[in-house]
Amino acid sequence: MELVIEAIILDYDHLKIILGGSEESVTMLESRLPSRTNGLNLPLHPLQFLVLFVLIYFGLIWNCVTVPALPTVWQPAGYTILAVILISHVITYAVATIIDPADEMISHRLVKGTSASLDRSIHKHAIENNFCYLCECMVGDKSKHCSICNKCVEVFDHHCVWLNNCVGRKNYRTFIACLFTGLMGSIIIGSINLMLFIAYFTDKNRGDILQPYAELLKTSTESQVSTVTTGTAQFYLFFRPAPYEAFLAIVALTTVMGFIASGLLVHLLGFHVYLWFKKLTTYELIIQEREKADLEAQRKASNPSIQEREEQATTSTSCLKSVKPKRSIVPVSTTSMKELQQKQKTEYSLV
Numbered sequence: 123m124e125l126v127i128e129a130i131i132l133d134y135d136h137l138k139i140i141l142g143g144s145e146e147s148v149t150m151l152e153s154r155l156p157s158r159t160n161g162l163n164l165p166l167h168p169l170q171f172l173v174l175f176v177l178i179y180f181g182l183i184w185n186c187v188t189v190p191a192l193p194t195v196w197q198p199a200g201y202t203i204l205a206v207i208l209i210s211h212v213i214t215y216a217v218a219t220i221i222d223p224a225d226e227m228i229s230h231r232l233v234k235g236t237s238a239s240l241d242r243s244i245h246k247h248a249i250e251n252n253f254c255y256l257c258e259c260m261v262g263d264k265s266k267h268c269s270i271c272n273k274c275v276e277v278f279d280h281h282c283v284w285l286n287n288c289v290g291r292k293n294y295r296t297f298i299a300c301l302f303t304g305l306m307g308s309i310i311i312g313s314i315n316l317m318l319f320i321a322y323f324t325d326k327n328r329g330d331i332l333q334p335y336a337e338l339l340k341t342s343t344e345s346q347v348s349t350v351t352t353g354t355a356q357f358y359l360f361f362r363p364a365p366y367e368a369f370l371a372i373v374a375l376t377t378v379m380g381f382i383a384s385g386l387l388v389h390l391l392g393f394h395v396y397l398w399f400k401k402l403t404t405y406e407l408i409i410q411e412r413e414k415a416d417l418e419a420q421r422k423a424s425n426p427s428i429q430e431r432e433e434q435a436t437t438s439t440s441c442l443k444s445v446k447p448k449r450s451i452v453p454v455s456t457t458s459m460k461e462l463q464q465k466q467k468t469e470y471s472l473v
């Protein structure tokens with residue numbers, strides 16, 4: 123008992139000594155595969171750099187192009203609202219990335235890393251009866267072993283490539299808050315830039331939306347010269363005078379980027395709202411769909427009349443009808459199952 127307590131507070135080198143320093147014990151420890159702790163572990167995922175680039179781009183354009191082009195009275199609200207949303211988004215993104223979503227038992231294990239291999243002839247799954255044969259410890263009911271992070275994750279939802287981390291019980295709410303703040307920010311950025319783009323063509327005689335037009339109208343009133351029709355409004359990029367074409371191009375690009383980001387986030391957030399109503403995790407939904415597909419394949423395989431009808435329907439449109447082997451339906455269904463499973467794996471890893 124004393125040995126165990128002592129070992130918990132000691133590091134890896136001390137552990138080797140406690141185990142007796144024998145060659146077997148040292149080899150056993152060193153042959154274990156390392157587990158990822160969080161989304162900052164190397165290698166980083168390329169999508170993390172994309173997120174960073176988009177956040178910096180939106181922050182710079184909003185503060186140095188979009189808001190300065192709005193009427194002066196709107197500008198304080200413009201700076202403040204998006205600052206709050208963007209900062210909240212960055213914080214939730216960072217927290218969801220940094221949190222280690224591992225199962226509690228993994229966090230308290232004496233030996234880190236996992237067993238180097240799993241004997242599939244003995245164990246069909248890594249976790250059986252709540253025992254993970256890779257992590258070599260008991261885990262929670264809804265814990266799953268993520269092959270990318272190489273550890274069991276508590277109430278596993280999915281492995282998120284945008285965070286480069288798993289999403290589980292410990293960071294699920296932060297992940298949803300990250301999606302929500304990201305969606306709010308991208309909708310505001312896309313909408314306001316779209317408004318500026320439209321206003322360029324419609325606001326020239328009013329100056330209600332674009333500050334450069336308001337300035338032009340003010341100048342014309344003061345000088346009593348009709349510069350509204352003859353003058354040219356001065357647009358700015360990063361507080362420096364710039365041609366209106368460059369201003370319009372940046373505003374259009376930001377509008378498109380804002381709405382693309384909104385579309386992706388609406389899709390993702392909508393999917394998680396659907397899961398919330400269904401009381402399922404992403405992983406459970408995938409397994410449920412896979413089981414349905416399995417049952418359907420088995421039903422077709424066990425009912426030759428269905429097979430034959432489907433085969434006839436398929437082959438009737440083919441010029442090779444007369445040479446097609448009759449037993450093709452089973453390999454086809456097996457292949458389609460593999461494709462479906464592959465598709466599901468891809469979808470699950472991309473969420």
Ligand SMILES: [Zn+2]
Nearest residue numbers: 254257267274
């Ligand atoms: Zn595990």
Ligand SMILES: [Zn+2]
Nearest residue numbers: 268271281288
């Ligand atoms: Zn993972």
